[in-house]
Amino acid sequence: MNAANNRRNRFLTQHLQLLVDEYGFDATLSALQELALQQGAGRRHDSHKGAKNARSARPAGMVALVDGIGGDANKKALLRLLASRFDEKEFLPSVSDARSFMEAYGEIPKMKQRSEAMRPIFQLLTEMSAESLEKIKSTDISWGVSRLGPLADAIRERGAEMRYSKHEERPISSTESEKREMSDAQPEPQSAPPHESDADTPPKPEPSGAAESSTPPKTDH
Template sequence: MKSRKQLLNSLLKALLAEWGTDEVRSSLEKAIAEHASERSQWSFRSDSPRVERATALQLVDRLEVQKNVKQPLRILATRFDQKDFLPSIADVREFIIMAGQRPPAIKNRQESFRNLLRILLDLSPERLQQMAEAANHAGPAQLGPISDAIAAAGERLPRRNHEPE
């Protein structure tokens, strides 16, 4: 690192010796201004406004559909935003597969709602209402139903009575 600073100092001394202080200072100020201008065009600036992604509810509110479709969609979208409906990317993928479609590459759960919306809009208003009224559908991530199924299966298994001798 020291050698790089030495090189810079040597170059500056050579420039000063050739063109003088005023000319080097003027050219350096222009170069700094151009460099700053180029960086502001290509790099992220922390003071620039951040683009917010639309929530699932905002996407649904933008739709022009019948009230009997929009209301259950709003409920599902609210649950989705609160992570009560399909809380993980894996759940979203599983839901898409269960709908008979091939899931796209999903990198962001929030963005995946657009894919879900296409599937939900294909459902009948009655089915949408059923989904909205159902207990929080969370897909395979909820272990309660699996646990209940294991317990029920265990009750049907024959048991050996071990009595102390």
């Protein structure tokens, strides 16, 4: 190995000596330095290009979000499958489907494009159990929420329950509390005594003068 390197170095030195003899030492050295700079720039370019290709090869979209979390392996596999379908527009393919899905879980989506729903829907999916994710995976979801069938009904019912619970937990304002206290403090109005009917009221006695006038006078025979 060393003998081969020595022969190569001697061969290189001989060629360099020929260049130095023809062009001079300084010109040859300057050319070598310029060549070294070009070689270094080429290596840096190749390294940058390789890193760029590696970044572009990484998964993007919701799949990248799933890859960035930990947790149960089975649940993560289900999340990654649904995320891949979402990225390929096989799950919630339109913005209206994504909006309906979020509304079913009590969210108020404010979005104009489907891409804006990626992170909120990812958050909803991560909060689901593995059983719920399995139901979504095993259902024909290629046409969005409107074609989910029984699963869509279950989602809407859950959303209604969540909205109802939020309404029940709404804090009572101070004004409403004061109104309730004032209403409880006021005494209940007493009802008037019942009026006696005319049938139960005894007839008033007529005056004695009126009774005598009504008796016919006696005549002398």
